[in-house]
Each structure stands twice: as structure tokens, then as C-alpha cells.
Amino acid sequence: MTTPSITVRGLLLDMDGTLVNSDAVVARIWRGWAAEKGLDPDEVLRVAHGRQGHLTMATVLPGRPMEVNYAENRALLAKETADTDGIVPVPGAPAFLAAVRDLPHALVTSASPGLATARMAAAGLRMPQLRVTSEDVSASKPDPEGFLKGAAELGFPAAECAVFEDSAAGIAAGLAAGMPVIGVGPRAPEHRPTLHVPDLEHLRLEPLADGRVRLTATAAGAA
The missing domain is CATH 1.10.150 (DNA polymerase; domain 1)
Structure with a gap:
């Protein structure tokens, strides 16, 4: 956690603990x-x-x-x-997904397609068009395969994509893929992500003129 901001071209989003509180x-x-x-x-x-x-x-x-x-x-x-009882969006997730709608992004989750669909729907969140689920990989996180596949689907080198993760396995996978990792939530800091925010309300997202996106942790936060 040494840089206050990250500038990338693609966004790779975990689901549980990052977008959805399950x-x-x-x-x-x-x-x-x-x-x-x-x-x-x-x-x-x-x-x-x-x-x-x-x-x-x-x-x-x-x-x-x-x-x-x-x-x-x-x-x-x-x-x-x-079982969807108690599933809610992570604070800031609805606004964040609205902000990235027209930016290159993908969901990369260890969940099955059915589980991902059920939980995103229960949380009232838009499902990204591009998804990498458990059925699309041969190895689960902390293996980097899912994030590398997501970057390839977006058409960008790994280093030009940011991973959003909350768990030890997910953060390790993102770092192993050679990607900057934004750790989201209370579980993330101990696993040394590149940048940490308590939730998505504490992240500022700035589309740049060259097509890249600057992501900055903030005190008050805004997507």
C-alpha cells in the first residue's frame, strides 16, 4: 500500500466481499x-x-x-x-458499477454462473457483460488464471488492469498476475494490496482523455 492512486485501462472486479456482502x-x-x-x-x-x-x-x-x-x-x-437472505451491496457498489458501465471491466469470481447471478440480483446490482466464473478456469484463486483471462478478454496487458479484491486468495491471485490490486474492506489490508479502501464509497474514479482510468483512495470517497 505505497501509492495513493493507480492508473490503468481495464478493471477486473471480484464479487463476494468486493461488490456483494454475502x-x-x-x-x-x-x-x-x-x-x-x-x-x-x-x-x-x-x-x-x-x-x-x-x-x-x-x-x-x-x-x-x-x-x-x-x-x-x-x-x-x-x-x-x-440462500440469499442477508445479501446486500457493499457500500458504494451501485454507484461504482454505474460509473464503470462504459469503461472496460469484467467480473472475475470464484462463484459459479448461477451463484454469481443469484447474488448480484439479490444485491440489486448490474451484472457486467463480461464475466469469468468458476466454469471458465481450470485453477481457482489464488491462481492468477481468472484475472489473466479477464485481462485477455478486455484486450489489455495484465499490468494495465486493476484487480478489485477483498480476500487473501484473491489479492494473491491479482498480485501473481502482475496487476495492481485495490483491496476492498476489512479483510484486505493484512494481505498487502497495492491500494486499500474500506468500501467503494472511498474510491474516486476518473476517466482520462487517453482512455485510461485513475483510481484514488479518498477520505470521503466517490465513485
């Missing part, structure tokens, strides 16, 4: 799963943020057959998709 649902689903397995719910939640479910299971239950993780994750994913 913490209540994530906690309900994963605490329940952890209790069934006799695991520490806090530790499971720490691992779960920003990752595909089967990788969370593989991390906290090492050595368990992956086919079991895949099967259990399908069941949990169905529960998560159906």
Missing part, C-alpha cells in the same frame, strides 16, 4: 459444514473466502479424495445459490 450466507453455510466435520468454524471461514468450495475442503481436510470434495461442494453450492 458474509451472512457464507458464514451460515460453511459454519454448518465445519460443525458436521468437527472442524474449527473460524478457521474454515478464513480459508473459504475467495476460494472455490472444493479447494476449501481440500485445504482443511488434506488427503481426502477430491471426488468427495467435488460431490459435497455441489451440495453446498446448491444451498448457497438458494
